[in-house]
Amino acid sequence: MDEIFGIPAPLLFGQLLLGLINGAFYAMLSLGLAVIFGLLNIINFTHGAQFMMGAFVAWMLLNWLGLGYWWALLLAPLIVGLSGVIIERTMISRLYKLDHLYGLLLTFGIGLIIEGVFRNYFGSSGLPYRPPAELQGGWDLGFMFMPVYRFWVVVFSLVVCLATWLMIEKTRLGAYLRAATENAALVQAFGVNVPRLITLTYGFGVALAALAGVLAAPIYSVNPQMGTNLIIIVFAVVVIGGMGSILGSVLTGFGLGVVEGLTRVFWPEASATVIFVIMAIVLVTRPAGLFGRA
């Protein structure tokens, strides 16, 4: 089992793993976007910047306060989520009565501000962030080398996505959320505090992005631009999957990550564009997206 389709097995499985990891980030980010879009009806363009903030907060916690990875995994989503709550309360909430495109423009502007501020203070080059001692090293599986941290990222993000799905589908809060997505006015008439639900939802979506950022910090270098290019790919993922279904966006995220990884093996030049090409094909054949409702 040294070669598969003429490709050395370690290379193939290595890229497959890399694809799964990228897929994990696509899944977590598109999940957050979908949750926010469901209730707020805006596309959160700040999502990439908030992903980047998650990574930076992890770096700051370690280098300024001496709090390690596990603390960051807990605190960074809370801190960034709180900043999201403030953004929603002070700015986004003023736009609900207007065309949804204004929400997109506003969050795009906020994203520019955040990215610019971080670039001023930290420069464009990346900052290193090491994975915790428990997750360093790797296993030799015979056909490939499996770094422990990468394995952890895939497993942990799957757990997070599953937990989010359970929370939305199986809990009372999730039921409120789904009901408010369908008809906010009616849910409010039943005595649910919808504005607060909206704020919490935005904070939760942002926290998911920040959590993905913390996971990404040891893999990619922590730099101010790390979120922006990623988020455009995630937009394509969201268009492909459609934002109607939670599990749909998770599946699409992981699936496209794997496709991208395989493309990197068989046709490296196309790996940067393959997701966009898939998006175009899906739009032509199934305009509502794979899991979307028209």
Add this chain to the structure above:
Amino acid sequence: MASETTAGAIASPRDEIGFWGFSKPQLAALAVLIAFIAVAPYFLYPVFLMKLLCFALFACAFNLLIGYVGLLSFGHAAYFGMGGYIAGHTAKVWGLTPELAVLAGAAFACVQGWIFGWIAIRRQGIYFAMITLALAQMVYFFCLQAPFTGGEDGIQAIPRGSLFGVISLEPDMTMYWFVAAVFLAGFLFIHRIIHSPYGQVLKAIRENEPRATSLGYRTDDYKLVAFILSATISGVAGGVKSLVFGIATLTDVFWAMSGEAVLMTLVGGIGTVFGPVVGAAVIVTMQNYLAEMGAWVTVIQGVIFVIIVLAFRRGIVGEIANLLRVKL
């Protein structure tokens, strides 16, 4: 999107359509604009003015979609940048004269707009914005790798050449008049589109698409043609810009460039005829003076986005028009 923000709803006797679809206040504004273009190069640096005019035309092309069809394209850099690359390549490698090089860039942007528009108009609103952005990013990655674009270096030392093979455009002033002529032609062309029967249908689609459909209009065809026109004019703007500076780079196909088109139009006033020109002037001037501040320019642009969306959705020209109770 523009309906609630522009002065479009305000009708007054002064809005009577006069010469070439321009109302009297618009004619006055047009006279000011032409006078400015004619006089400015004697007081201001011509290269700066040429940059301004290129971006003004780019923003006008973008405004044709957002202001009159209600489509927010977040990927107009793809047409602007590719127009620049094709014009630069044909002028430098094929040795085409400048007007043919720009036409080649425009033709490419036209075909590209046709394909991308055909894909993107399947979805509306936010999805449309995301799709156009994603397609533009695909073009960016293509330009990063394609051999003829020169990757990170871009196409350098593009000759300005001689107009029709006769008039050398190397002197800045001669080039300036060429750019000014292209800008005015594009500007008037867009104005003509908007005030044609076709443009009226576009506005009807913006206001209420299902009703336009029920009246028998194939709205998708109308939207696609508007998209192609907008992409083509963006390609012209990009082609001229690459000739002015003699360089075509990745900056012009990057998503940030698409964001700038949005910002200029937003600052000037979505759905106003003169807004994108004023917005482009404001943003290009700002970038010129703040160039040394590095990343703070990004922060300032973000702040402008936030302030305009929260407080001045009409933009500069829209606010003035509202104050004077006219359409501009």
